[in-house]
Amino acid sequence: MALKKKPVTGMRDILPAEMQVREYVMNQIRETYRSFGFTQVETPCVEHIENLTSKQGGDNEKLIFKILKRGEKLNLETAEAENDLTDSGLRYDLTLPLSRYYSNNGAQLPSPFKALQMGSVWRADRPQRGRFRQFTQCDIDILGDATNMAEIELILATTTALGKICPKNAFTVRINDRGILKGMALYCGFPEDGLDQVFITLDKMDKIGLDGVKAELLELGYAAESVEKYAGLLSSLGEDAAAVRGLGETLAGVLDAKTAENLANIMDTVTEVAETDFKLAFDPTLVRGMSYYTGTIFEVSMEGFGGSVAGGGRYDKMIGKFTGQDTPACGFSIGFERIVTILMEQGGEIENAAPKKAYLIEKGMDPARYGQIMKQAMGERKAGVQVLVSMMNKNKKFQKEQLNKEGYTEFVEFYKEALK
Known part of the structure; x- marks a missing residue:
């Protein structure tokens, strides 16, 4: 029987023309991030299965490529459950491995530590435009800095890189805070133990609209008064720092006053300092699916592409899962494959390429x-x-x-x- 010449579903062979674009994008990202003081590190592609299934990665934990135990440890006859067969898996992102890396090597690293990671990750997802089962991520993270300087640096570095790589494409950075998400829901009367479901529904706003969100919340059994109050609040908010400060005043009874002011300060500083042309907008409907986010969250949408092309946020509790002591952490990831897809669809031309x-x-x-x-x-x-x-x-x-x-x-x- 002849061997199969096509790659495994969801994975692909990369031809020379695209490979040149990929190398160009990677070099631009690396060069830009290094200019901001980020240091490149590398983590193994295989992680302990206990780490990967620790309820940090949201729905991605359903998409893990699990690896069978090897040799004598693999005993099919005595296995009673899946955990008896597997002890590791391919990483589904770079954040969890970095947290383990920092927990293991923190004593040898500066603090705060500005990390740059570029590498393949794997998810058993349904392949579609710009989405594959093996794909490259480009992450920057700042570990050990609890101030909003971390968010400001991450946004400036990422937008500088995107401006260099995609100068023809307008893009928007949307920003929110998990504290504001929670505060708005509590202010409107949603029960605290039901907030996760509220946020799952809110996250569908770009697909089903405000009316769809209202209908789904009512269908889930939430009080009509709470749903109407929530919809009115969402539709009344502006996108600038002043809107954030105003919302902070509205939520004074359920939100720490520092939360809104912190987010507004990030927006003011980025707007003042950034040299790349982009839109920075407060988005109270921004949720981001990862359960490990604890504070500021952000996402980038780009003209010419339907989904986000970058995203991230603060995750101050993850490293504590390894060490027992929480460590401030914040990161931003560029969707490398999506950026390459955009450039290839524009003809794959490389700016200032050597003859x-x-x-x-x-x-x-x-x-x-x-x-x-x-x-x-x-x-x-x-x-x-x-x-x-x-x-x-x-x-x-x-x-x-x-x-x-x-x-x-x-x-x-x-x-x-x-x-x-």
């Missing part, structure tokens, strides 16, 4: 001439040109077409008899 030239050598040429050609190529490379040296195919036209897809725009042909 690419192909040397095509006719087959049958005296090998004694190779040195002369190679010397010429080395001279051009030294001058900053990317030079490919390759034998000329019989179908030269098709060969050039394929190389052109990889960005080679100039061709030099070398023949047996003479240089043309």
Whole structure:
């Protein structure tokens, strides 16, 4: 039986043209984040199954690629449950592994620690546009800083990177706080033990609209008075820092006064300092699904793409799950695959790319001439040109077409008899 040549469902082979775009995006992200003082680290792709299923990752815990025990530890005959068969799994994001990494290595790291991670993660999700079962994430996190300086730096660094990579696409950073989410729901009379369900419904706002949210909350049995009050509050709010401060005054009985002022201060500072052109908007309907978020949350939407292209927030309780002592932590993740998808759909052009030239050598040429050609190529490379040296195919036209897809725009042909 012939081996299967197609990749596993939800995973894919990446052709050279896209690989160049991916490398370009990754280099831009890395260069930008390093300029903000972030240090690159790496964590294993395999994590302990106990960590992955610790109820930190929300619905992603349903999508784990679990790994069977090995050797004598794998005993199918005595296994009574799934946990008897598996002891590890592929990471579904980079945040949980970073928290374990910091817990294990914190004594050797500066505080606060500004971490940069870039790597593959795996989720047994339903593949769709810009969403795969194996994909790359690019995260920056600040660990050990409880002030809003962390959020400000993360937003500035991420928007600077996106501005460089996608200069043609307008984008919006939406921002909220988990405390404000809770305060609004309590103010409107929802029971505290039912808030998770309220937020799950609210998170559908962009799909079903305010009327849909109201209908679903009523269907779930919440009081009509609470639902109407909630809908009125949501629809009355503005998007700027002043709206946040005003909401803080409204929620004075159920919200710590510092929460709204902290969020407004983040917005004011980012607006004052940012050099990239983007919209920063308070969004009281922003929820983000991860249960580990404890404070500020943010998400980026970009023109030309239906979903978010970046997101993150504060997760001050996760490291404490490992160490027994809570550590302030905040992170922002760029949806690498979605950014690459946008660039590929725009033609895959790379800003300020080095010129690419192909040397095509006719087959049958005296090998004694190779040195002369190679010397010429080395001279051009030294001058900053990317030079490919390759034998000329019989179908030269098709060969050039394929190389052109990889960005080679100039061709030099070398023949047996003479240089043309």
